[in-house]
Amino acid sequence: MSGRRTETGGRIDRLRTIRFTFDGKAYTGHAGDTLASALLAAGVTLFGRSFKYHRPRGLVAAGVDEPNALVTVLRDGTREPNVPATQVEIFDGLVAESQNRFPSLSFDLGAVNGLGGRFFGAGFYYKTFMGPVIGPLKGTRVWMLCEWFIRRAAGLGRAGRAADPATYERVNAFCDVLVVGSGLAGLVAARAAALEGKRVILAEADATMGGSANWSGERIGGRPADEWAEDTTAELAAMDNVRLLPRTTVWGYYDGNTLAATERVSGHKAQAAKAEPRHRTWTIRAGTVVLATGALERPIVFPGNDRPGVMLAGAAERYANEFGVLPGRRIALFANNDGAYRAAAALAAAGAGIAAIVDVRPAISEGARMLAGMAGGELLLGHAVTGTQGGTALSGISVRRFDAGRPTGEARALPVDCLAVSGGWSPVIHLASQAGQKPVWSDERQAFLPPEPTQNWLGAGAFTGAAITAEALAQGRAAGLKAAGGKADRTKQPEVEAPTLDPAPAPVFEIAVPDGREKAFVDFQHDVTADDVRLARREGFVSVEHMKRYTTLGMATDQGKTSNVPGLAIMAAERGVPIPEVGTTRFRAPYASVSLGSIAAERHGDLRPARLTPMHDWHVEHGAVMQAAGLWFRPQIYGLPGETVEQAYVREARTVRAGAGIVDVSTLGKIAVQGPDAAAFLDRVYTNTFSTLPVGKARYGLMLREDGFVFDDGTTWRLGENDFLMTTTTANAARVMQHLEYFLDVVWPDLRVHLTSVTDEWAGAAVAGPDARKVLERAVTGTAVDDAALPFMGIVRGEVDGAPVMVCRLSFSGELAYEVYCGAGHGTHVWEALVEAGEPFGIVPYGLEALGTLRIEKGHVTGSEIDGRTTARDLHLDGLLSKKKPFIGSAMANREGLADPDRLSLVGVVSLDGRPLNGGAHVTLAQSGPGGLGESIGHLTAVCYSPALQKYVALALLRGGSALHGTRAFVSDPMRGRFGPVEIVSHHFFDPEGSRLHG
Amino acid sequence: MLIACPYCGPRDVAEFTYQGDANRPRPDPASTDLDAWNDYVYQRANPAGPHREYWQHSGGCRSHLLVTRNTLTHEIAGVAFVRSAPVPATKPAPAAPRKRPASRKAKP
DSSP, X not given: OOOOBOSSOSSSEEEEEXXXXXXXXXXXXXXXXXXXXXXXXXXXXXXXEOTXXXXXXXXXXXXXXXXXXEEEEEETTEEEEEEEGGGOBOOTTEEEEEOSOSBOSSSBGGGGGGGGGGGGSTTHHHHHHSSOOBTTBOHHHHHHHHHHHHHHHSOOOOOOOSOOOOOEEXXXXXEEEEEEOOSHHHHHHHHHHHHTTOOEEEEOSSSSTTGGGGTSOXXXXXXXXXXXXXHHHXXXXXXXXXXXXXXXXXXXXXXXXXXXXXXXXXXXXXXXXXXXXXXXXXXXXXXXXXXXXXXXXXXXXXXXXXXXXXEEHHHHHHHHHHHOBOSOSEEEEEESSTHHHHHHHHHHHTTOEEEEEEESSSOOOHHHHHHHHHHOSEEEETEEEEEEEESSSEEEEEEEEEETTEEEEEEEEEOOSEEEEEOOEEEOOHHHXXXXXOOEEETTTTEEEOOOBSSSEEEOGGGGTOOSHHHHHHHHHHHHHHHHTOOOOOSOOOOEEOOOOOOOOOSXXXXXXXXXXSOOEEETTTTEEHHHHHHHHHTTOOSHHHHHHHHOTTOSTTTTTXXXXXXXXXXXXXXXXXXXXXXXXXXXXXXXXXXXXXXXXXXXXXXXXXEEOTTHHHHHHTTEEEEEETTEEEEEEEOOTTOOHHXXXXXXHHHHHHSOEEEEOTTSEEEEEESTTHXXXXXXXXXXXXXXXXXXXXXXXXXXXXXXXXXXXXXXXXXXXXXEEEEEOTTTHHHHHHHHHHIIIIIOTTSOOEEEEOTTTEEEEXXXXXXXXXXXXXXXXSSOOSTTTSOTTBEEEEEETTEEEEEEOOOXXXXXXXXXXXXXXXXXXXXXXXXXXXXXXXOEEOOHHHHHHHHHHHTOOOTTTOSSSOOTTTTTOGGGSOSSSOOTTTTGGGOGGGGOTTSEEEEEEEESSSOOOOTTOEEESSOOBTTBOOOEEEEEEEEEEETTTTEEEEXXXXXXXXXXXXXXXXXXXXXXXXXXXXXXXXXXXXXXTOOGGGO | OEEEETTTEEEEGGGOEEXXXXXXXXXXXTOOOHHHHHHHHHOOOOOSSEEEEEEEOTTTTOOEEEEXXXXXXXXXXXXXXXXXXXXXXXXXXXXXXXXXXXXXXXXX
16 A cells, blocks of 8 residues: 655645545545545545446546545445545544445456356346347346346445434525636636626535636746635625535526526535535526636547546546645556646656656647647557556556557566656536536637627636636626626726636547557546447447437446447447537436435425314324324324224214214315405305305305316305305315415406405314204304204304314214314413313214215215316216306216216125225226226225224215115225225215205 | 416416416306317417417416416516406407317217
8 A cells, every 4th residue: 555645735735634445444534535535545546446347446536526436425324335435535533435346446256247248238137138039038127136246236326224313404595696616717607796796696516616727837926826715705705795505516597597506515414514405406586607617638549548547637636726725646547638747747747657648649738738848758649548457556558659549669668656647638518518508619729618608608618618717717707797787897807817828729539549458437437448339330220319318428436428429429420520520418307416406405395394184283282193184284083092993983983873972174275255346256156056055054165176077075155245254164265265276367357356365274174973052052152053043054143161162063974063163372271161061971082084984875976086187077066067057177078988877986895704895996897806806997996994883884985876776896905905895885874865964 | 387367467477377268158057068068178279489378376366367478488478457458259260270189079
């Protein structure tokens, strides 16, 4: 293990040592290190095994573009897989492990796949497993057999199974100018806009602002560029109108200049602060966006280019300058452009030996030549690297003359432990591509440059193809001023001291070695080789979209950041067409991996809003098991000690039928429908007539949708001539409100009706049972409640223990029953008074289970039957369809298909084997069992044990409906293994004449 | 996407509910012409370009708005209260003549 840390230099804090673990081994690094730089400093070259061939892989990059060094970070019992080691900031106690290796990283059995590489080329799965029938085995059958092994062998990190204890949050932000990227262009853009007084957000994906200023080694205004960037950042931080967002990746550009970003808030800390989320997703709405996202260096494709120790030149420079780590002791560079020369000089200055600079170009600029002199080592112009040697670390490279696009002459061996490669630069145009036209190919820069915007953004810096820092500063200031609506500033920019280099690379993307046996990789992360691209062409997958899907190039977690352009270039060369003719890559969000947790944020678990009725606490205190019903919580049962759920609801339902029960109905949707045309409006929205309803009476009503299917039902009370109180089902309350508002706004704007949602204003309690009237007589004052004063569907106003109430006599249970409504604030007071008044009659509170049982016994429908697919006829509610007036859905309800007697229609079902029935089970006429399932004629919608019938019963929607009454059939529920005989009966199981509710 | 509610001001699309195509005249309520109702309930032109549609500011003032939105770019050319923008008596000419399924009246 050789130490690779330089004696001095770098932006790390050498006084702070940080301890962490990688693959079970303890390491140390310094504050400011990434996992990649700290391991590299410790002499680690092997970071992972490749996706398909399990080849040993090392670091290629130093930033978000890293394709190889993916690790899993273990924390609090959870696993975060597929994180580039270059993106993990180390902290004390960090535990990370490598991926896709067995049993260990250095000895990986899966590497045997590499030997079969010939067979695992592009299209391997399609050809092998979709092929002809071989004996008894169909291609797909073979696939199923092999899938398990292949899935284990090929892959990335493993997701964890444990629940994630971390929290995530979402935040909305607004600004005049959003600057994406805090390199020098971004910094000066933010500063220029901020000085104009605009609200500015500056987002930087890395931990430190400054971008390449942190490792370029250039000088600005007579000072090192990183110090200049630090000072500018401090100046911005001190301004009230600027928000700096480090560790924040802007990954999506959406309509209306809305951008999505994820901030890594606490994952890099040993201990998250209290209430600090792990990630925070920002939705940023910006007046103008300045894209200063920089550029990513491209590798060159050549045989053995994936050997650990082969990395990008800019990354090598960054490890040396920013982290004080030498990626090798004896380094060669390989380039098609001038950029690598600055890296060579920087590596030499940091103490590395430069063996050679290999350049495919026969001639280079003066600036490059000067840097080569500073770097030392051989300058091999018109040469190319044609091979690499070594196992899990590079030991040498082969170099040949490179002439007219081909390697010629004898190979020369150079012993080196690091090869730094530069194949040119690709501007990071991902966000621009999401908010712009097609990217534009530049022959001069050999890169796709930003497209014409379709949204409000400006570009600056390397993103635009700017190659030198002075240009980036000028562009940044101009973009910042323009975004802020300020005047152009012609004052002098600070002086930049940097070598003068030629920005144009040679158009060389691949060093193709004829009969080369070694693979040359285009996409490291998905193990796609240059030969795979050629194979795709031979088999006709020549456009970019086809090539991408056939070879999977660019489809890994790095989304082809380093591989897209080389892949296109190789395909273009094979076809003999210019690169843009192969196609341009459009980029979709997200730019980098985003945690699903940060998108869901608070929208799960405990942070979902809970709607509680006014009597909620009483229910809980009295033993209720609360059940979620949408956002509401309602009592399921009020269980006694030792009772099962079934025992509890059977007891509750039985008590209601025998004496009295009370149930909380506050959750019902309630809408005040008021105005001179309220009655006319209700006539149009309900299938039945409400204009004839006398004041002080209620009526059950049915609503259809425009297509003629049943929408909702409920009672509506006429409180005054122009004043109605509509109740809806709990689940549909919001939808009904929206439906009514639509018709008033859009269809009948002439109607003078006002709607108010009053669901939360009223508390409701239903008292049901033969003794219900006696309970009310004891509780209600100020009004009589006898049959004359309060007939069925009548409404009276009175008081319960001083609280004003409204009482309506209506029944869902089939018993004599009353709904008592009061102001929500009096809810518990009135409820307690009613319970107390019911004590002599043995009143019990009952929950949803008993409520359901009582309604099933009566054959009343709810959401289980009003499922959006049933008509009034299906539910035997066609008596409510008025023939005297049109209503919403009246014409469509008469469509021929909706009158088909074969439609599913409501019936009752009784279990004949004395066993419980399952909701959702199918019903068959033929005997059905595990050995053979009969043909389904429908399904059970609601099930219970009926204490009144002393049988297990269900409501069902069956083909044929009432014609089946008296028929023996079978339930068929293969999922839960429930089969058995049933009898189909009327859905009115109990008291079909309704004598009881008239008490 | 931002919708400039005439009452509340520009608001994020998350506050709104899409309430359908605004280019479909509703038949007279008393009409029993099933073809007309079928067109109203089911047939949509689905144009690629400017489209008049209803949005309700359900997370705000709850007004229904008539929004002219380009379905290709999400560019919004106009927003008005539906109540002050009368429903079209006749439907604008669709981009291409619509074919009615011939078998609609036949029993499946």
